[in-house]
Amino acid sequence: MDDVARFRLLRAAEPDDPKAAAANDLRLAGRGDEQAFARFYDVVAPTVFGTVLRVVRSRALAEEVTQEVFLELWRQAPRYDADRGAPTTWAATIAHRRAVDRVRSEESSRVRDDRHARTAPVEHDTVAETVTDEAVAGYDRARVARALDRLTDAQREAVTLAYYGGHTYREVAVLLDTPEGTVKTRIRDGLIKLRDFLEVTT
């Protein structure tokens, strides 16, 4: 017991590091641990649901897509590779991809009566306003809003229309009446700036 306790003292990061805890729960979930997956759900569900809701707009559809996303996360958990990103990033990637794919496939088969809603430019300051309480996912939203604030208006518009609006860069080009190449460059420059401002490291 003493030796075990000593080994435990070797922990280098703070014991309550939520990222390490989520990574660990995900690893356990990968071995079929449903309780660990439930803990992982509690940590990432607001990010997943919020992202999906932002893209699909309808709460009912967002719930349906979120349920599918978590089923996929569960199925893929044994293949999660920490090299390819933090658990929350991984969940957000899968959630956004699925939301976008759902919207695009639905829209190709029906009239886009919600076109105006989804194409209205998303202002950066609405980032803070659409979220629920600050504690919900432990994210520093003000930090993201500040980082977005440092982009040029054109970059911010291109990035938010693509990500929060779920549009392809070609669609963004149409919406902004701007050449596709220009939009591609704005998205790239915008993300490079965000990467630096947010000090994202992988």
Place this chain on the structure above:
Amino acid sequence: MSDDLHHLAAAYALDALDPDERAAFEAHLEHCESCRADVADFGAVAGELAGATAVAPPAALRDRVLADVAETRQERPVVRRLDEPRRRQRSTMLLAVAAAVVGLIAGAAIVLTMSDRGSGADEVLSAADAITMPLEGTDGSVRVVWSDELGRAVVVGSGLPDPGEGREYELWAIVESGPVPAGLFTPDDGSVEEVFDLDPSATSPAAWGVTNEPEGGSPAPTGDILYFAEV
């Protein structure tokens, strides 16, 4: 053509490519390391954008998800081969993972395994299910190659410091119940290649670690983790 593709990493990370372009870019990613790095970075940025728009889902959704989970089979894990070196992980990530793994330890029964020195390295190295794992550490390099099927591990190292008078290095297979002794070794002029028979409880470990221990080894680690890798 491929020049154009390099510039799609950002749009790809935002899911802003048409299906055709997405497929072309994913094919390009297979052999473009710089785009893989960009996608990882931009994906992390997208993750931040996602976190900034978090909304608590309805409580009933949690029950539905967990009900789904209870009756859904998972994918099989991807087994890495010897010829597929992984990207080196950042040490901060490793430390966080080490913390998480070590944090699991709870009153485990530790069994000392006898080590079988000297022979059979090739057998392990060429085993069909062999996995190789470079361990993160400051001095020299250590890698562990093991086969769950054979129940054996090989530790290969170079440039290692002398463990000191009356000391040896001890390899630990870290499983859910805690670290299991996997073998003792002393480098010869900094180099080592030794084969160990693994205790059945030490197969499929979550991580490998190496500590410096008194000669003869310890049933549980007493020194700092000098080398470490999460599986």
